[in-house]
Amino acid sequence: MKGSWVSVDGKALTANIRALRAALQSSTEIMFVIKADAYGHGLIPTAQLAAAAGVRWFGVAHLQEAMRLREALADVNVLVMGVVEPADATVIGRQQLACMVVDVEHGRALAAAARAADVTVRAHLKIDTGMGRLGVPWDDATETFRALREETGLVWEGLCSHFATVEPKQPQHAEAQAERFFQVATAAETLHGQPLRKHISSSRAILYHPEWDLDMVRPGIALYGYGASDSRLRFRTQPALQWKCQVMQVKSVPAGTPIGYYGTHVTPQPTRIAILSAGYADGYHRVLSNRGQVLIRGQRCRVIGRVSMNWICADVGPTGMAAPGDEAVLIGHQGKAEVWAGELARLCRTIPYEILVGIDRQAERVYL
Ligand SMILES: Cc1ncc(COP(=O)(O)O)c(C=O)c1O
Structure with missing residues (x-):
């Protein structure tokens, strides 16, 4: 007798990715967020399925996840969305991983470590536009970018932020965040003299605000099949x-x-x-x-x-x-x-994310 096990329907995941892809402009990249073991679906098999369906960017929380991913998929872009240690600049540079820079000190320390190791680090400036979590407060962000722009060792690749609240009927909060992001982005790109890859939207923003797709979107839960089952939405997905x-x-x-x-x-x-x-x-x-x-x-x-x-x-x-x-x-x-996980989440007064990532990581995962 086994304990419990998970089966992941690769066709459903692929169909979900295709449905999103079809809704986006071709110039908008998908960064599939596969942190926390791909929301319980299994990091590497999920990434392999997604890569086969054309996904070229992946978002993870930790360097360890990024390194596992790099070993399995040599050619994809991987952004570490947590705060990487400057001491890890060597491996980040050698493995061609991208990472977030969350403030001036972090950026300088990463750049110095990269120079010392004779590598370059692909950097995305994380701007806190109202989430109150990681990143440079938006009103300091342009100055931060100015200060870090010419630090050799960093290769500036992107600017990003994250929405705290996406409520289609009360869009003010998200609109304020987007507005702050655009202000910083315009100033940073002017300083840089060339466009940077801008990304702010995760699942709910993608579903309700196509105007904020920008250069890249960072979906997680919707691609696993939650929150996007209504046919009136921009795209539909099903649990995998x-x-x-x-x-x-x-x-x-x-x-x-x-x-x-x-x-x-x-x-x-x-x-x-x-x-x-x-x-x-x-x-x-x-x-x-x-x-x-x-x-x-x-x-x-x-x-x-x-x-x-x-x-x-x-x-x-x-x-x-x-x-x-x-x-x-x-x-x-x-x-x-x-x-489905949504039903369990309601009964547990939580969200489907927590139900999915709470499934025993050791449970056998079978891919259909
Ligand atoms: C920075 C960032 N971007 C994107 C996502 C994906 O969010 P969602 O699963 O709601 O699409 C997350 C998830 O927590 C995140 O932390």
């Missing part, structure tokens, strides 16, 4: 990842049977319960105790009792036909029944 486990035991229990730790569910009538081979150690949130639903033999079955570390109990009903060895779907579809 399914997460499954096995029925380990099925038994009939009488009415009044307490289920799991502290008996938080007591069966109201005689029923059959299936015990499944996954739990919160596999990433199935304990918050889903007595709330979640799983699919067994094409039917939705309620999770009953507390989700424990390695097992889940599901009510298959008094006449339920489940048997040990059956596949149980935690995320995905079986026949016409579906449970």
Whole structure:
């Protein structure tokens, strides 16, 4: 018996990339964000599928991810979106990775380390236009660029920012961020004397604001199939990842049977319960105790009792036909029944991102 495993539908991922590609102008590049193990889909196989579908840029959070990617794909562009250490300038330069510069000191230290190692580092200036997270505050950004522009060791390639809020009905916040970005970009490009690659939009901005596609877009979640299922949107995608486990035991229990730790569910009538081979150690949130639903033999079955570390109990009903060895779907579809990460996220009061990246990284991943 296995614990849980993931299957990724390569055709769905490819179709998602193609749908986005078709919506963009040909001059806009796609940087596929594949940090956190490609949102749980598996870093290298996801990147390989995307590269085969024509993606030439990838965004990761950490240098380690970038190096793994470089080993697998020699020719693609990889941007490390976290803060790289100046001490890593040598490997960044040699591996031809691109990185973010987040302030003057960071830029100078990277440049000095690059010069000392006799390499050049591909740099994108990260501008904080209102996210309040990484990057140079936008009102300092032009001066920062002026100060760093001629630092040998850095090769200026891009300017980027990240939206904090994209609400199509209340676009003011995003508009203010975009406006700040354009101001800095105009000044920086004038100083530089040539265009830089400008990128600001991740999934929601891409879906609702085509005017901000610019030279490159940085989609993550939409390409994994979340947030873009409505046919009225600019492009449509479908989930590519399914997460499954096995029925380990099925038994009939009488009415009044307490289920799991502290008996938080007591069966109201005689029923059959299936015990499944996954739990919160596999990433199935304990918050889903007595709330979640799983699919067994094409039917939705309620999770009953507390989700424990390695097992889940599901009510298959008094006449339920489940048997040990059956596949149980935690995320995905079986026949016409579906449970997607969005549903689990709502029940857990979180977002699909957290559900997807929370799936045990050690779980076997199968690519279809
Ligand atoms: C800087 C940056 N760009 C792009 C993305 C992709 O965002 P999304 O998955 O919402 O498209 C992220 C994700 O967190 C990010 O941090």
